[in-house]
Amino acid sequence: MAAIKTENLVKRYAEVTAVNGVSLEIKEGEVFGLLGPNGAGKTTLISMLATLVRPTSGSALVAGRDINREPLEVRRNIGIVFQEPSVDDLLTARENLYLHSMLYGMPRKEIAPAIEKMLRLVNLSDRAESLVKTYSGGMRRRLEIARGLIHGPKILFLDEPTLGLDPASRKAVWSHIRELKQAHNTTIILTTHYMEEADSLADRIAIINRGKIIELDTPEALKRKVGEDLVFIAGPVDEAAVRALPFVKTFEREGGRSKISIQNSGANLHALLNAAGRIEEVEVRRVTLDDVFLKFAGQQISDDADEKAEGIFERIAVNKAVRR
Amino acid sequence: MNFNAVYALLLREAKIFLREKERIVSILISPLLFLFVMGKGMAGGQSPVPGYTYQQFIFPGIMAMVILFTSITYGLYIIWDKRLDFLKEVLAAPISRATLFYGKALGGMLGALIETLLLVMIGGLFIMPLGPGKMLLCFLAAVPVSFMITSMGLTIGARMKSMEGFGLVMSFLTWPLFFFSGALFDLAGAAPYIRAVSYFDPVTYAVDLMRIIMLGQGYFSVWTNLGAIALFCLAAAALGVAAFGKLQQEK
Numbered sequence: 001m002a003a004i005k006t007e008n009l010v011k012r013y014a015e016v017t018a019v020n021g022v023s024l025e026i027k028e029g030e031v032f033g034l035l036g037p038n039g040a041g042k043t044t045l046i047s048m049l050a051t052l053v054r055p056t057s058g059s060a061l062v063a064g065r066d067i068n069r070e071p072l073e074v075r076r077n078i079g080i081v082f083q084e085p086s087v088d089d090l091l092t093a094r095e096n097l098y099l100h101s102m103l104y105g106m107p108r109k110e111i112a113p114a115i116e117k118m119l120r121l122v123n124l125s126d127r128a129e130s131l132v133k134t135y136s137g138g139m140r141r142r143l144e145i146a147r148g149l150i151h152g153p154k155i156l157f158l159d160e161p162t163l164g165l166d167p168a169s170r171k172a173v174w175s176h177i178r179e180l181k182q183a184h185n186t187t188i189i190l191t192t193h194y195m196e197e198a199d200s201l202a203d204r205i206a207i208i209n210r211g212k213i214i215e216l217d218t219p220e221a222l223k224r225k226v227g228e229d230l231v232f233i234a235g236p237v238d239e240a241a242v243r244a245l246p247f248v249k250t251f252e253r254e255g256g257r258s259k260i261s262i263q264n265s266g267a268n269l270h271a272l273l274n275a276a277g278r279i280e281e282v283e284v285r286r287v288t289l290d291d292v293f294l295k296f297a298g299q300q301i302s303d304d305a306d307e308k309a310e311g312i313f314e315r316i317a318v319n320k321a322v323r324r
Numbered sequence: 325m326n327f328n329a330v331y332a333l334l335l336r337e338a339k340i341f342l343r344e345k346e347r348i349v350s351i352l353i354s355p356l357l358f359l360f361v362m363g364k365g366m367a368g369g370q371s372p373v374p375g376y377t378y379q380q381f382i383f384p385g386i387m388a389m390v391i392l393f394t395s396i397t398y399g400l401y402i403i404w405d406k407r408l409d410f411l412k413e414v415l416a417a418p419i420s421r422a423t424l425f426y427g428k429a430l431g432g433m434l435g436a437l438i439e440t441l442l443l444v445m446i447g448g449l450f451i452m453p454l455g456p457g458k459m460l461l462c463f464l465a466a467v468p469v470s471f472m473i474t475s476m477g478l479t480i481g482a483r484m485k486s487m488e489g490f491g492l493v494m495s496f497l498t499w500p501l502f503f504f505s506g507a508l509f510d511l512a513g514a515a516p517y518i519r520a521v522s523y524f525d526p527v528t529y530a531v532d533l534m535r536i537i538m539l540g541q542g543y544f545s546v547w548t549n550l551g552a553i554a555l556f557c558l559a560a561a562a563l564g565v566a567a568f569g570k571l572q573q574e575k
Contacts, residue, residue, distance in 0.1 A: 052416055075418035086412040090340045102332030103417035147413075 001064060003028045003155050003187035004049060009058035011044050011211075018044040020211035021058070028154075029185040031177070033202030035192060035293065041211040042191040043083060046157050049189070050080050063154050076104065079153035083160040083191075085140045089133040093124050093143050096132060097150055104151040118146040121176065138169035145176060155187045156180070162197060170197075177201055195289040205289070209297040223287040226295050229265035231272060233258045235280040242275050329419045330427040337431025341438070351394050351439060359386045359451070362508070372510035373539050380452045384534030385507025387462065388527055390443050391436045391470050396498050398432040399477015403487050411571070421568040425478065429564065432474030433467065440466040454538065461537045468553050469530040475560035476526075482567035505531045511543040526556040 004026040011019040019041045026032045034042045047053040049062055051071035060067045063077035087096050094115060101111040119125040122142035132140065141161065148156060158177070162170040178201070180186045192198050198205050199219050206216040215222060228249050237258040243251055247268045249261045258276075262268055265284050273279060341348070363379030363386075371381040405411040414424055444462050448454040454462075480493060504518065505527035511519055522528045533549040536542035542549070 050416060052412075072418045072420070075416065080416055082412055088336070088413070090343065091336065095336070095339065099332050099336055100413070100417075103329050103414065103419055105326070105328065105418065 001028065002026060002061070003030070004060065004062050004189070006049070006060035007058055009045065009048055009060055010056045011041075011048060011053060012056040017211050019048065019055075022208075022211075022213055024206060024213060024216065026187060026189065028187055029181065030203050031181055031188045031190060031201055033190050033192060033198040033205040034208055035195070035198045035205050035289070036208035037193060037297070040208045042208055043159055044211075045208070046080075046159055046189065046191060050078060050157055051075055076151075077154045079148035079151065079156045081141075081144050081148040081156070081158045081161050083163060085137075085144060087132050087140055087143050087147065090131065092129050092131055093119065093135075093146075094128045096143060097147055100147045101150055106151055114150050118150045121149075122146040123172075138165050138172075141165055141169065141173065145173065149180070152184075153186070155189065158188060158190045160191055160193070162192070162194065174201060195293070199289050207293060207296050215292070215296045219289060222289065222292045226287050226292045228261035228263055229287055230285040231260045231262060231265060231269065232283040232285070233260065233273075233276055233279055233281070235276070235278050237279075238275065238277040241277070242272065245272060245275055248272070325426065326419050326423045329417070329423050330430065333414070333424070333427025334430045334434065337428070338434055341431075341435045348435075348438065348442075351397065352390065352442065355386045355390045355393070355443070356446075358389065358508075359383065363451075372513060373535075373541050376452070376539055381510075381539070382508055383447050383451050384538045385505065385531045387440065387443055387447070387466075387534050388469065388505060388530040389502055389507055390439050391466055391530065392473055392498060392502060392527055394436040394439045395432055395470050395473035396477040396480075396493070398435055399474055399479070400481045400484070400490055400493060402428065402478060402481040403484050403490070406571075407487065415571060421571070422565045425475075425561075425565050425568040428478055429471060429474050429561070432477065433470040436470035436474065437463065437466055440470070452538070458537060462534060465530075465533050465537060468550075468557055469533075472526055472530075472553060472557045472560055475557070475564045479560060479564040479567045482564070482571055501525055501527045504528065506543070507531050526553070529553050529556075 002025045004024075006025075007023050009019055009022045010017070022041075022045060034045065036042050044053060048055050049060055049067060051062075051067050051074050055068070062074045065073040065077065067074055087093075088099070091099065097115045097118060098111060101114065106114065116125070119128050122145060124139065124143060124146070127135070127139065132143065135143065145158075145161065148158075161177070162173050165173065174197070177188060177190070181188060190198070190201060202219060204216065204218055205222060206213045207222075208214070215225070217225070232254075234257045239251060239258070242248055242258075242260060245262075245268075247263045249263065250259075252259045260272065262272060265286060269284065273282065359379065359382065363377075363382055366378050371378045373381055402411065440463060444454065444459050448459065480497075484490075484493075504522045504525045506514065506522055507527070511522055511528070511532075514522070529544065529549040529552040532542040532544050533546065533553070536546055536549070544552075
C-alpha cells in the first residue's frame, strides 16, 4: 500500500495558486524529498497532507485515510516537524514531550519511557528540565524532531528540518533521519532547498516549482537526465583524439584550459585522460542537483535561503523578549 | 471531548501561570488601586447600601474586575501563540477544536480563580469580615463568571490578527464592561441610559451576584444573575468553539 497518494491537489489563495494539481504516490518506508525554491508550494502541499490546510480541490490518502473526511485519523498516524520552531518556550523539554504525548492519546504508562528514549535519541537528556527558552536553535530543532517522533508515527513530515542549523547539528539531524528509516521503516517526507540534503537523504525527489511537480525521480536518475559531467584539463590536449571518444559530447577551449563534457565521468575519466595526452591539471565537475534544478525550473534554487534562516532567528528573539 | 487532552492543556496553562509570578501580581495592581485609593478617597461619600462603607460597597465590583481583567488578558494572549507559531502544535494534534477551546478556557479560569482567591483573602483581612462560607460562595460564583469572560477573551483573541488590537480591546471593551457593570455605583441610582447599557453588560450580573453574596443586597435577584451568567456562558462558549474552528495555520 502506498503511504501517501494524492490526486490533483490544488490550493488556491486569493492572489496565488500555491499548489496547482499535484498527483503523486509515496511508498511505505521511502524517504521522499520535495525540492523547490521558497514559495514553490512545498509547505502548502505538506500542510494539506497533514490536514492543517484544506485543499481547494482534489484529494489525498495519507496512511490510508482521507485528508478531507478523516483528518483526526490522519493526524494520529503522522508526525510533523515544522519549518519554524513551535516547541513551547515556557515549558521544559520533558513537559513539551509530555503535553504532546497526551494530545496524541498515548497510553499513560507508555509515556514516561517514551520520553526518556526520545530525549536520549536527540541528546537532550541532561537538559530535559531546562525551559526551552534557554535552548539554542539546534537544540530546539532536535526537541521538535523528538516531539514529532514520540507517538510513533507511520509517516513523518519534515519541513526544512535543518534550516538555520550549523553544519554539525545538520549532520546530526541527517543521521537521525537515516536511523528512523532503517530502524522503524518510517515513511519520511522532507522538504528542503538544500541540494546536498535532498541528494544524501532522499530515495526519490520531486522538484516542485510554482505549485507543480516538474520532475520526479531518484537523485541519480535526475542527474543523468541533465546530462554530462564537465572535465577541465590544462595542458596541450590532443583535441582530435578526445573528440573521437564516443562518450565525449562537446569540446571547447576556455582560457588556457579545455572544457570537455562527457557522460558518466566516474567510468570514463581514465579513458579521456589517456586520450588527452600530456596533462598539467585536471578538474572534474559532476552534475549536482543544483544543475538539475536550474535545468528543469529555469532558476537557481537557494537565492534567499540564508535570508530566511535569519528571519527565523529574529522571530525567536522577538518571542523571547515578549514572553518573558 | 477528549478529557486527557483537556487535562494536558490545563496542566500547561497551570505551569506557565505559576512560573510567571510577576504577572499574577501585576494584574492585581489596578484593582487594588481602585479598592484602596478610590475606596478610601471617596470614603466621605455614602455607600448606597446602608451599614457598609463605600470601600466595602465597591469590593464585590473589584472582585469582578479582577476576574474580568485576568480572563480577558489571558484570552487575548493566544494572539502571541498564533503569531509565534506555538499554536501550530496544538492545531496539528488529533484533538477537536472544541477540546482545544475547553482546555484553553479551563486554563484561563484557573488563573482567574487564583487571583480571586488572593483578593478574597486581601478583602477578608483589610476590607470586611468574610467568613469561610462567604469566601467559598465568592469562589464558587467566580467559576462561571471566569468561564464566561475567558470564553469572550478567547473568542476575540482567536479572531484578532495582531497584538496591536490588544490596546483597542482594552479601551473599547474591557474598560467599558467594567464601568457599565455598576462596580463603582448602584444601578438603582444611575441615569436610565447608563442602566440601559448595563443590562447588556455580562459583568453587571457578576458584580451583582458578588454583591448579594458579600453585602446581602443587590439590584437583581440571585436567580436573574445566575440565569444571565448561564446564558452569557452558553453564548460565549458557542462563539468560542466556532472561532477556534476557523483558526488556520497562518502563512
